[in-house]
Amino acid sequence: MDIRVQAEAFDYGAEAGAFAAAATGAGAVVSFAGIVRDRASGGAGGGAGGRLARMEIEHYPGMTEKALAAMAGTARDRWSLNDVLIIHRHGPMVPGEVIMMVATAAPHRGDAFAAAEFLMDYLKSRAPFWKKEVTAEGADWVAAKDADEDALARW
Amino acid sequence: MDIRVQAEAFDYGAEAGAFAAAATGAGAVVSFAGIVRDRASGGAGGGAGGRLARMEIEHYPGMTEKALAAMAGTARDRWSLNDVLIIHRHGPMVPGEVIMMVATAAPHRGDAFAAAEFLMDYLKSRAPFWKKEVTAEGADWVAAKDADEDALARW
Amino acid sequence: MKLTVLYFAWLRERVGLPRETVETGATTVAGLVEELRAREERYALAFSDLKSVRVALDQELADFDAPLDGVREVAFFPPMTGG
Amino acid sequence: MKLTVLYFAWLRERVGLPRETVETGATTVAGLVEELRAREERYALAFSDLKSVRVALDQELADFDAPLDGVREVAFFPPMTGG
Numbered sequence: 001m002d003i004r005v006q007a008e009a010f011d012y013g014a015e016a017g018a019f020a021a022a023a024t025g026a027g028a029v030v031s032f033a034g035i036v037r038d039r040a041s042g043g044a045g046g047g048a049g050g051r052l053a054r055m056e057i058e059h060y061p062g063m064t065e066k067a068l069a070a071m072a073g074t075a076r077d078r079w080s081l082n083d084v085l086i087i088h089r090h091g092p093m094v095p096g097e098v099i100m101m102v103a104t105a106a107p108h109r110g111d112a113f114a115a116a117e118f119l120m121d122y123l124k125s126r127a128p129f130w131k132k133e134v135t136a137e138g139a140d141w142v143a144a145k146d147a148d149e150d151a152l153a154r155w
Numbered sequence: 156m157d158i159r160v161q162a163e164a165f166d167y168g169a170e171a172g173a174f175a176a177a178a179t180g181a182g183a184v185v186s187f188a189g190i191v192r193d194r195a196s197g198g199a200g201g202g203a204g205g206r207l208a209r210m211e212i213e214h215y216p217g218m219t220e221k222a223l224a225a226m227a228g229t230a231r232d233r234w235s236l237n238d239v240l241i242i243h244r245h246g247p248m249v250p251g252e253v254i255m256m257v258a259t260a261a262p263h264r265g266d267a268f269a270a271a272e273f274l275m276d277y278l279k280s281r282a283p284f285w286k287k288e289v290t291a292e293g294a295d296w297v298a299a300k301d302a303d304e305d306a307l308a309r310w
Numbered sequence: 311m312k313l314t315v316l317y318f319a320w321l322r323e324r325v326g327l328p329r330e331t332v333e334t335g336a337t338t339v340a341g342l343v344e345e346l347r348a349r350e351e352r353y354a355l356a357f358s359d360l361k362s363v364r365v366a367l368d369q370e371l372a373d374f375d376a377p378l379d380g381v382r383e384v385a386f387f388p389p390m391t392g393g
Numbered sequence: 394m395k396l397t398v399l400y401f402a403w404l405r406e407r408v409g410l411p412r413e414t415v416e417t418g419a420t421t422v423a424g425l426v427e428e429l430r431a432r433e434e435r436y437a438l439a440f441s442d443l444k445s446v447r448v449a450l451d452q453e454l455a456d457f458d459a460p461l462d463g464v465r466e467v468a469f470f471p472p473m474t475g476g
Contacts, residue, residue: 012175012184017168020188020253029167029188030271032264033175034476037182057475058402060468063452088475098175100476109187109393110306113272116185120264120476126454128468129475130402141403144472151265189393212392213319215385218369243392255393264476275393281371283385284392285319296320299389 001076001084003068005059007091012098019085023105026082028112031103032120038095040133041142050135052095059090060128071122075104078118079111086119088129121151156231156239158223160214162246167253174240178260181237183267186258187275193250195288196297205290207250214245215283226277230259233273234266241274243284276306311335311378313342317356318387321363324356339365340374342384362388394418394461396425400439401470404446407439422448423457425467445471 004010012033020029040049072084081104088100102119106112131142159165167188175184195204227239236259243255257274261267286297315332317325336342343360346353357363365372366385378384399412419425426443429436440446448455449468461467 011172013168013170013172015168016171016186017166020167020190021251023190024251025193027190027192029190031171031186031188032267033184033186034264035175035178035182035184037262038180058405059475060399060401060449060452060470063449063468066452096176096179107192109189109275112187113268113275117268120268124476125473127475128401128449128470128473130471131474132402141471142474144474149472213322214392215316215318215366215369215387218366218385221369279393280390282392283318283366283387283390285388286391287319296388297391299391304389 001069001072002086003065003072004087005061005064005068006087006089009089009093009097010087010101012101015085015087015101016103019083019103019105023082025107026105026112027107028109029103029105030109030112030116031085031101032116033101034099036093036095036097036099040135040140049133050137053134053136054092054094055099056092056132056134056139057090057099058130058132059088063128064088064090067127068123071119071126074122075115075119079104079106079115080108081106081111081115084115084119086123088123088127090129118155121148121155124148125152156224156227157241158220158227159242160216160219160223161242161244164244164248164252165242165256167256170240170242170256171258174238174258174260178237180262181260181267182262183264184258184260185264185267185271186240186256187271188256189254191248191250191252191254195290195295204288205292208289208291209247209249210254211247211287211289211294212245212254213285213287214243218283219243222282223278226274226281229277230270230274234259234261234270235263236261236266236270239270239274241278243278243282245284273310276303276310279303280307313378313381314383315342315346316383316385318385320388321356321386324352326352334378337378338374339367339372339376339378339384342378343374356386364389396461396464397466398425398429399466399468401468403471404439404469407435409435417461420461421457422450422455422459422461422467425461426457439469447472
């Protein structure tokens with residue numbers, strides 16, 4: 001299990017490849033990458049906003065690591081997994097940059113998919129990160145979506 | 156959309172990384188890698204079998220490419236996707252080698268996950284590939300699992 | 311009618327060849343299977359349990375009651391195990 | 394009782410600082426919020442809509458009616474938007 005919270009950019013392909021290569025005995029690896037889009041989310045409505053100049057992610061040092069470790073632990077208790085990787089960046093980043101990734105390795109694909117989706121749903125709404133979007137019109141905190149909160153109900 | 160059926164090994168990390176980098180405008184990339192396990196599947200029961208020496212995958216040249224392209228097309232019709240990648244190997248391979256990968260890029264993570272799972276479920280039971288496992292005791296064709304057939308019902 | 315018939319995986323092994331040209335009067339897949347079964351023991355063995363046999367007509371999955379009208383390539387194989 | 398209080402995202406911006414030490418007699422999070430609101434307009438503004446405020450006690454998510462007994466660090470922030 002490997003959990004990293006960092007300002008530095010990372011190489012998604014290299015991380016996903018190394019994770020899959022290290023997952024001895026696993027038959028299935030699922031990985032997710034979240035990427036900075038080129039349009040702002042458009043506030044609470046979630047509609048397409050203006051062209052995004054950059055994104056800034058604030059987090060709560062200390063709590064972030066604990067929250068991610070707890071989520072990964074829950075995933076390992078709940079599904080049959082060989083390994084879990086979470087990397088999440090904070091600080092400024094521009095469109096096209098990878099914000100974060102989650103990877104799961106399991107003997108069977110159902111477990112790998114379910115655990116990855118579970119981690120993403122919890123990470124969206126229960127890990128202390130806050131996104132701010134900067135466009136030509138100014139800066140705006142991204143509003144949490146009801147759909148993201150609702151997604152937790154399925155687990 | 157990129158679909159490749161090949162005997163040659165490929166670099167999962169490099170492919171996943173390049174796919175994510177090329178997915179302009181996507182916020183979410185999901186990738187799946189299927190890896191040769193070190194134990195045989197144990198026949199129709201699906202229990203753990205003996206130590207796997209190698210796996211051989213037979214396919215139906217011509218139909219394979221058409222079937223994968225049709226599945227990818229259905230996924231693009233059904234979900235909002237920026238891009239789809241499928242690579243599937245045939246021929247002999249040893250434990251730890253990557254058999255195949257699927258990657259999906261979408262504006263939102265729900266679409267990327269659903270499309271990747273849909274493609275995996277269809278690929279398992281509707282693409283003309285057949286796995287043979289070779290152990291010290293001999294060679295055996297992998298039996299299709301009822302669970303894989305049942306998984307199609309959810310789409 | 312002349313058809314190219316393909317066999318894959320254990321069907322190929324039981325029949326003993328990967329492809330052959332078959333001259334048939336059958337109008338459906340089921341009729342073709344009956345003709346093949348009647349030929350030789352190895353065909354009878356390959357087609358002994360049709361629940362474990364799938365068929366594709368011109369590279370599209372089909373049912374055993376599908377007509378062979380206009381078909382050029384018939385493939386028989388076990389349930390697929392890709393991924 | 395002395396508490397370290399942290400603010401994140403727009404709560405930090407409205408309050409105007411990321412952390413402070415607060416001397417309080419409140420026994421619950423809700424009591425602490427009332428004290429802060431009464432201090433100055435910027436606090437009243439930050440806590441004007443509690444439906445948009447989340448709280449963590451010693452780095453664990455908590456409710457507004459949670460007791461402050463033994464707590465050393467209280468953090469206020471908007472709903473999280475990670476991933």
